[in-house]
Amino acid sequence: MSNNEVIATQNLPKLTAKDFTTGQDVRWCPGCGDYSILAQMQRSAPDFGMEKEKIVYVSGIGCSSRFPYYMDTYGFHGIHGRAPAIASGVKLANPELMVWVATGDGDLLSIGGNHFIHACRRNIDLKIMLFNNRIYGLTKGQYSPTSEKGKKTKSTPFGSVDYPFNPTSVAIGSGATFIARSLDRDAKHLQQMMSRASKHVGTAFVEILQNCNIFNDGAFELYTEKDTKADNVVVLEHGKPLVFGKNNEKGIRLHGFTPEVVSLEDGKYSLEDLWVHDEFDTNPTRAYILSRFSEYPELPMPIGVLMQVHRSSYELDVETQISTVKEKRGEGDLKSLFFDGNTWEVA
Amino acid sequence: MSNNEVIATQNLPKLTAKDFTTGQDVRWCPGCGDYSILAQMQRSAPDFGMEKEKIVYVSGIGCSSRFPYYMDTYGFHGIHGRAPAIASGVKLANPELMVWVATGDGDLLSIGGNHFIHACRRNIDLKIMLFNNRIYGLTKGQYSPTSEKGKKTKSTPFGSVDYPFNPTSVAIGSGATFIARSLDRDAKHLQQMMSRASKHVGTAFVEILQNCNIFNDGAFELYTEKDTKADNVVVLEHGKPLVFGKNNEKGIRLHGFTPEVVSLEDGKYSLEDLWVHDEFDTNPTRAYILSRFSEYPELPMPIGVLMQVHRSSYELDVETQISTVKEKRGEGDLKSLFFDGNTWEVA
Amino acid sequence: MGKEIQILEDVTVRFAGDSGDGMQLTGSQFTNTTAIFGNDLSTLPDYPAEIRAPAGTLYGVSGFQLHFGSTEIKSPGDSPDVLIAMNPAALKVNLKDLKSNAIIIVNTNAFDQKNLKLAQYEVNPLEDDSLKGYTVIPVALTQLTANALEGTQLSNKEIGRSKNFFALGLMYWLYNRPIEATLAWIDDKFKNKPEILEGNKKALLAGYYYGENTELFTTRYQVEPAKLEKGFYRNVSGNEAVAIGMVAAAIKANLPLFLGSYPITPASEILHELSRYKSYGVKTFQAEDEIGAICASIGASFAGSLALTTTSGPGLALKTEAIGLAVITELPLVIVNVQRGGPSTGLPTKTEQADLLQSMFGRNGEAPVVVLAASTPADCFEMAYEASRIALKFMIPVILLTDGYLANGSEPWKIPATDQLKDISVPFRTEKEGFYPYLRDENLSRPWAIPGTPGLEHRIGGLEKANIYGTVSYDPDNHEVMCKLRTEKISKVVNDIPDLEVTGDEDAELLVVGWGGTYGSIADAVNRVRKQGHKVAQAHFKYLNPFPKNAGEVLKRYKKVLVPELNLGQLSHLIRSEFLIEVEQLNKIKGLPFKAVEVEKKIIETLGGKNV
Amino acid sequence: MGKEIQILEDVTVRFAGDSGDGMQLTGSQFTNTTAIFGNDLSTLPDYPAEIRAPAGTLYGVSGFQLHFGSTEIKSPGDSPDVLIAMNPAALKVNLKDLKSNAIIIVNTNAFDQKNLKLAQYEVNPLEDDSLKGYTVIPVALTQLTANALEGTQLSNKEIGRSKNFFALGLMYWLYNRPIEATLAWIDDKFKNKPEILEGNKKALLAGYYYGENTELFTTRYQVEPAKLEKGFYRNVSGNEAVAIGMVAAAIKANLPLFLGSYPITPASEILHELSRYKSYGVKTFQAEDEIGAICASIGASFAGSLALTTTSGPGLALKTEAIGLAVITELPLVIVNVQRGGPSTGLPTKTEQADLLQSMFGRNGEAPVVVLAASTPADCFEMAYEASRIALKFMIPVILLTDGYLANGSEPWKIPATDQLKDISVPFRTEKEGFYPYLRDENLSRPWAIPGTPGLEHRIGGLEKANIYGTVSYDPDNHEVMCKLRTEKISKVVNDIPDLEVTGDEDAELLVVGWGGTYGSIADAVNRVRKQGHKVAQAHFKYLNPFPKNAGEVLKRYKKVLVPELNLGQLSHLIRSEFLIEVEQLNKIKGLPFKAVEVEKKIIETLGGKNV
Numbered sequence A, B: 001m002s003n004n005e006v007i008a009t010q011n012l013p014k015l016t017a018k019d020f021t022t023g024q025d026v027r028w029c030p031g032c033g034d035y036s037i038l039a040q041m042q043r044s045a046p047d048f049g050m051e052k053e054k055i056v057y058v059s060g061i062g063c064s065s066r067f068p069y070y071m072d073t074y075g076f077h078g079i080h081g082r083a084p085a086i087a088s089g090v091k092l093a094n095p096e097l098m099v100w101v102a103t104g105d106g107d108l109l110s111i112g113g114n115h116f117i118h119a120c121r122r123n124i125d126l127k128i129m130l131f132n133n134r135i136y137g138l139t140k141g142q143y144s145p146t147s148e149k150g151k152k153t154k155s156t157p158f159g160s161v162d163y164p165f166n167p168t169s170v171a172i173g174s175g176a177t178f179i180a181r182s183l184d185r186d187a188k189h190l191q192q193m194m195s196r197a198s199k200h201v202g203t204a205f206v207e208i209l210q211n212c213n214i215f216n217d218g219a220f221e222l223y224t225e226k227d228t229k230a231d232n233v234v235v236l237e238h239g240k241p242l243v244f245g246k247n248n249e250k251g252i253r254l255h256g257f258t259p260e261v262v263s264l265e266d267g268k269y270s271l272e273d274l275w276v277h278d279e280f281d282t283n284p285t286r287a288y289i290l291s292r293f294s295e296y297p298e299l300p301m302p303i304g305v306l307m308q309v310h311r312s313s314y315e316l317d318v319e320t321q322i323s324t325v326k327e328k329r330g331e332g333d334l335k336s337l338f339f340d341g342n343t344w345e346v347a
Numbered sequence C, D: 001m002g003k004e005i006q007i008l009e010d011v012t013v014r015f016a017g018d019s020g021d022g023m024q025l026t027g028s029q030f031t032n033t034t035a036i037f038g039n040d041l042s043t044l045p046d047y048p049a050e051i052r053a054p055a056g057t058l059y060g061v062s063g064f065q066l067h068f069g070s071t072e073i074k075s076p077g078d079s080p081d082v083l084i085a086m087n088p089a090a091l092k093v094n095l096k097d098l099k100s101n102a103i104i105i106v107n108t109n110a111f112d113q114k115n116l117k118l119a120q121y122e123v124n125p126l127e128d129d130s131l132k133g134y135t136v137i138p139v140a141l142t143q144l145t146a147n148a149l150e151g152t153q154l155s156n157k158e159i160g161r162s163k164n165f166f167a168l169g170l171m172y173w174l175y176n177r178p179i180e181a182t183l184a185w186i187d188d189k190f191k192n193k194p195e196i197l198e199g200n201k202k203a204l205l206a207g208y209y210y211g212e213n214t215e216l217f218t219t220r221y222q223v224e225p226a227k228l229e230k231g232f233y234r235n236v237s238g239n240e241a242v243a244i245g246m247v248a249a250a251i252k253a254n255l256p257l258f259l260g261s262y263p264i265t266p267a268s269e270i271l272h273e274l275s276r277y278k279s280y281g282v283k284t285f286q287a288e289d290e291i292g293a294i295c296a297s298i299g300a301s302f303a304g305s306l307a308l309t310t311t312s313g314p315g316l317a318l319k320t321e322a323i324g325l326a327v328i329t330e331l332p333l334v335i336v337n338v339q340r341g342g343p344s345t346g347l348p349t350k351t352e353q354a355d356l357l358q359s360m361f362g363r364n365g366e367a368p369v370v371v372l373a374a375s376t377p378a379d380c381f382e383m384a385y386e387a388s389r390i391a392l393k394f395m396i397p398v399i400l401l402t403d404g405y406l407a408n409g410s411e412p413w414k415i416p417a418t419d420q421l422k423d424i425s426v427p428f429r430t431e432k433e434g435f436y437p438y439l440r441d442e443n444l445s446r447p448w449a450i451p452g453t454p455g456l457e458h459r460i461g462g463l464e465k466a467n468i469y470g471t472v473s474y475d476p477d478n479h480e481v482m483c484k485l486r487t488e489k490i491s492k493v494v495n496d497i498p499d500l501e502v503t504g505d506e507d508a509e510l511l512v513v514g515w516g517g518t519y520g521s522i523a524d525a526v527n528r529v530r531k532q533g534h535k536v537a538q539a540h541f542k543y544l545n546p547f548p549k550n551a552g553e554v555l556k557r558y559k560k561v562l563v564p565e566l567n568l569g570q571l572s573h574l575i576r577s578e579f580l581i582e583v584e585q586l587n588k589i590k591g592l593p594f595k596a597v598e599v600e601k602k603i604i605e606t607l608g609g610k611n612v
């Protein structure tokens, strides 16, 4: 664990997942991947080291954005695309709160793209969970900025001609300091990522590949199904080589700037030749390469923390500036406010 | 020149810079870097291989966005931040037009950030010129998303706490296919970049470091002034090693993923050891590293084409899809429109 | 077994069940057959707010209502005569809407403990007398379908899914409709799944014959074809009609159609529809957001397309700044706003009429636009065409308001003869001589000189421009001239639109004035009270800015004016301000259309409560 | 050399020159000195649209107008009595505004061939008789300043820059003002540049003594101190006053102030000002755009700050969707809109009052908000405070309208005693017992339960919520209840705001009704016509939604109502609709404030044209 994570030190009453469950009926489609994400959050939250009244979930609009209604904490179901902006206001107003953003690929990357990249740039301490199902769920199945080119949807009956965003690349390009990826179906891993995000000081971006079984069923099957997962997913762990395959028989090495899959069985390459993951590399270039794995079908999908670097977080800088000025000038009051500048008396 | 550039083949009447000059008084501040950008465009445009009535300049709002008024072509001075969106409509409606976007760092990267990253993602054929003066000029001097942290401006009297965007990194993260940088003060180089952008098929992004002598004077002095330029700028040329310095005595080599400045004089390194620029590298990793040079004071500012790759351009894909469908189904007319679906007759 | 046949003038049926029960499909098939049969009709689907709510829940009930008759049908009907309830939840949710003595066909197999509990029934309503007053026809739909499909290759799940065809067959029998159209549809739809194809056909026929053979039904109903105008018809929803209207306008204007849009309920289907029209050269651009969408449309308009942008309330709110740009650049642009329940996200799947004032005034500065509203699903065709015509002729943005009810509801649309459509083409300017970008013709329109035209190079934009010359102008007097010109342009439209029509009694004391999608319910209500002997007249606004020339005169002709609206009084506000007359208001803001009876009651109350 | 001293009641002076001539600074110094001297005053700067237009051009002229007097001063004056013209362009641009026989002090050195040409003068106006009818005082300002600074270390350029101090000194002499305040200011301002410090002081004194010694001036003027209310004063622009008012409100509400904003002319100075107030704990957030700005403010409001967002017309257009969110979540929020010339980008540096209807109606659905408007620069303090008070008390968004004229203009503000400000604190909810997020108190306000409060965890958002309970509700009846509650909340505010005040003649036949920043010009006009013997009354709206309780009664009391507005009739529209009364309109939409004389003329015309 790096030094840019905070460790909860308070003695808090021990809560359980149930304490985070609201009475409201969960209204996602039966079978939707969102259920698992919710369950993992409810399981992870008791260990955030935070009183539950200090945890806030903010969302935009979309199936995924219903998330706050189901967490028994403070929650704000915002308007489409604006969750990072609303959340920024919450966090700036009260930096003691732990602020999560629950958002979809349309919400965060289509209409909300600008707020997202600016949050990353500022490094404001929001934990942004992108429910990426590569489709517009709530509006019943249009393509999204993460849908693959050629996709036939309600708004692209002849196939989309849009080239998709790579969300993790966008985050890197915008200067994000914590980038992770997980799967709706991998309960334990997802909990780990939530826990890691909870500890990062600064914008933490977690892309969760989420199945929309109604409008984009099976989009991530390769990564989640038992028989294909091992061959198509590489789990990133700090300090460990990039190994995958049913019997850990494959690895990834860097050939110049080009990652390639090598066999660990034919004697040509061994563990020593592989790319060893360094989450905390302050040079984001490797993370950039990792972010682009998904562009190449021959490479497995990396899950885990792609990168985590330290940069002072926005809301703390704001607080520091205020206290510095206060120290220098003294705390302002009505009198000093009114009599600042040229005044004169009419007697 | 790569194969993803178009070469004008038409026999056009020879125009000159004067043909592109409107009668309107140019109303930038005396000494503003925008004058040079305008002059270089007026000089470059006759060689775009395009009838001047087919060239369109679209802008948002800002000092820089006044640009279209001064080019005697079709022009659209839009609203703040929306130039890429307006320009996308122009280009989609008539792909035969050559569409330029003139925009500022606030216009493109603050309010307009979303339209920008989506243009890059789609790879629609717009030539986007960012007049980056790292300040809001027209609104009289607030910091912009490219202003350096700590900058004191009208809206940050105690220094800004925002970490800036790196515009070229943002473009790379969003999937841009042509990325270049130039200087307002380097007339020849700027003309070259304009000419290169004019030939790219797809989104071409040109960052121009521009001096705002009123609100951010000297921001790029290091790169433009005679005595410091050579030591602080490296000119990227395809197939050539990265060499700079007054006597070409310095070079850049890659140490792993880390670029470093080396001396070519002390005998330790020679030209062969240097990073050789490959504009057309289909792996954008090197371009990503180049985009980040500006984050390190010890590295020179790269100008030139950082990268150019081929991906089909959006408006052409749109046209292709339409003609494919037309071929398959025949051209629609009112009759086929009205009688599509279930109809019945009342006799 | 001969059954009595009863002739009815009109019938309202409602199909209701889980999302998975295929009620929308069943309803559409019944509609289609009914249309071909020759009835006039009007439909209204009612989706749950959730995409796929869990089976059996109250909030997961999906409904489809159809009103058809041998006379003119103007609305989907206040209260169903027949309810097909596929499960207890469907029964519970819909019961309150039924006519007294309505027929309720229930799938008894679905009334098990689990479903009863999900529907929050303590006691099975089929077994106590809570349904007294209705004609309940219990049918073991699931079981009967399973029986009919015994021996096929279908899985139990697939068999279960076919029960809606059984129900449909039964309804065809009950209302004496031909089943051929649906059989043909099944043949086409499932041509790649022969087992399912056969299964569905079998279920349909089994349902039909069940009606014939069971003793549950003693009466069969007949609704004779309506005396519709001769011609070809097609059933269209409001959203479809907008799409067709816009393509037709583009063809008649000889312009490519460009749609910049961003999905939003309940407007998305216009995008879906238009994205199918590639062979008409239609370009649809799903932008990153509503602002990108309208800005792309403005760009396309500048470049010479017939430009359209479509959205619903929150999207219109986002587009307001850009609409101002279209106003000041004087570019033609059609903005379709399919209204839904607000404020904010509000009731996104429900209907409302609360964006009228936003459309009129929701922009910075003096930025007038033309505002139109469609009155019925099929009328959306005509009004989309009108919006295009006016936008092109006057070089201005036009907002067309529809609503969730019009968008999803459907009715037969009489297909116009292709040569019957007004020519709406406008020439691009090509002549260099004397060209200025803000020259004005007799409509005060400026010339449309599109990029690519040699010699007409010019610049437009959001800064105030000098009249005629089009250069940036900070001149105070010019600004005032331009603000007034932009307003005058709108007034010029008055001469180009039809007068406000009044129907009903010449000597009425009360005029009922509506606008947009409430037309059908108001018309039904007015008819009813007139049948009761009251003197009432009706006028309906489809042109809201400018108002038709005769509007003031019409409104002042009657002693009382009643304005029913699905909002808190927005048209009333405009009428009061424009004509300084007092109006009675009937406001409903429940996410639902008016029932005719609600308007009827208010009319009678306004008339002084006397029943004639 | 004794000179005649003439006593004047009030004077209007205008300083004009190139942007580089320091006219704003000169004007501010003169203002400051005049204020300290004890006059009442009102100022109006007039910047060119360009940041730094090329020297000498007509469009590059920068002006600063000051109206001061020994009586109450309500507006910056229609026509200057004195013009200081630093170059030919300044003379040309301003000449048409001057009073006949006005004094023109010109810098003769600037009247060279180049500058005359830039100003499009064919002949030097100082040399033909085009200035007949004015009292022209030619002063070789550049030369005299150079002479005075001979021997200093200053460069020629620096010396050139000091000439405005020479001009200022001359004006101080002419109007008999003390120069100490400016000397002190120079001491402080240039303390790190001792040469320039000395130079400027020398220039100032030289100017003063030049007045004393030259024969050009035979008369000196004296404007006695005004009889202002006792107390401390400070000169504030409208934007400054908004900033101070908001900080004061936050202090008195015991809340941190949060501003989410995005720069836009003419609102940016509020952001600038507030970003200086770090020692008051004010957090200013320059967001990526207007939408991000208001959304951050909404988030901050949810988290317990006094939340503010500031903008101008195009920005307000962008914020409309989010304002709807604030309405439905019932969160307190102050939205300050500094109106400028529209539509679209329009005339961005000019003033206008054309966002009233946008503020009222520019949102999807029924989304009512409170709308206030400040009447003078200093009144911006009070109205910002009021906006905060109402937003907090009723848990609603409040739009405060100011305009470019108020924003940049300034006047003395009487500093209130700190204990004289109303207590506007509202308690956060902390009690768990009986808590529901949409409980209502007597104002229909819901409880403010901020994150961090144990036991009150709850969720809000843009979907319709069940009254009291705050759960998502699709219930039709609840939606209607909530829409009406949100409207009723606004009506409740009526009981919390002052009545509409009427000044002027009790028995007037005409009531002149204005709103917002036109107060001063209208008041001046009404005073003038009353002095001519006409019976006229004035009422001025600062509360526009809801209107004050007595508004209808007041408006109906007079035979005629005249509504002057800087738009095409927006308040008129609201008055007509609300009260069904005919009003006379005076509309000006030129990017400029009213001159009192314009209103005066219209009043007389409305009264039937008779001069008493």
Ligand SMILES: Cc1ncc(C[n+]2csc(CCOP(=O)(O)OP(=O)(O)O)c2C)c(N)n1
Pocket: A061, A062, A063, A064, A065, A079, A080, A103, A104, A105, A106, A107, A108, A131, A133, A135, A136, A137, A138, A139, A144, C262, C263, C264, C265, C290, C314, C315, C318, C345
């Ligand atoms: C301003 C606005 N525009 C459009 C919509 C309609 N809308 C709601 S959710 C959504 C996209 C949903 O997709 P995504 O964000 O991927 O979430 P998902 O439903 O897939 O979880 C859209 C377009 C809206 N509510 N508001």
Ligand SMILES: Cc1ncc(C[n+]2csc(CCOP(=O)(O)OP(=O)(O)O)c2C)c(N)n1
Pocket: B061, B062, B063, B064, B065, B079, B080, B103, B104, B105, B106, B107, B108, B131, B133, B135, B136, B137, B138, B139, B144, D262, D263, D264, D265, D290, D314, D315, D318, D345
């Ligand atoms: C919607 C909207 N918001 C804000 C503004 C005010 N505004 C005009 S230009 C500008 C920023 C200018 O900065 P930049 O884009 O960097 O251009 P520059 O003037 O530096 O060339 C702003 C904030 C506006 N015109 N419209």
Ligand code: SF4
Pocket: A027, A028, A029, A031, A032, A033, A034, A063, A064, A133, A137, A138, A211, A212, A213, A214, A215, C051, C052
């Ligand atoms: S539509 Fe898709 S994303 Fe939305 S709830 Fe259903 S399955 Fe989940």
Ligand code: SF4
Pocket: B027, B028, B029, B031, B032, B033, B034, B063, B064, B133, B137, B138, B211, B212, B213, B214, B215, D051, D052
């Ligand atoms: S303010 Fe700056 S960017 Fe704008 S015109 Fe002046 S020098 Fe150029």
Ligand SMILES: [Mg+2]
Pocket: A062, A104, A105, A106, A131, A132, A133, A134, A135, A136, A137, A144
């Ligand atoms: Mg999605």
Ligand SMILES: [Mg+2]
Pocket: B062, B104, B105, B106, B131, B132, B133, B134, B135, B136, B137, B144
């Ligand atoms: Mg800039």
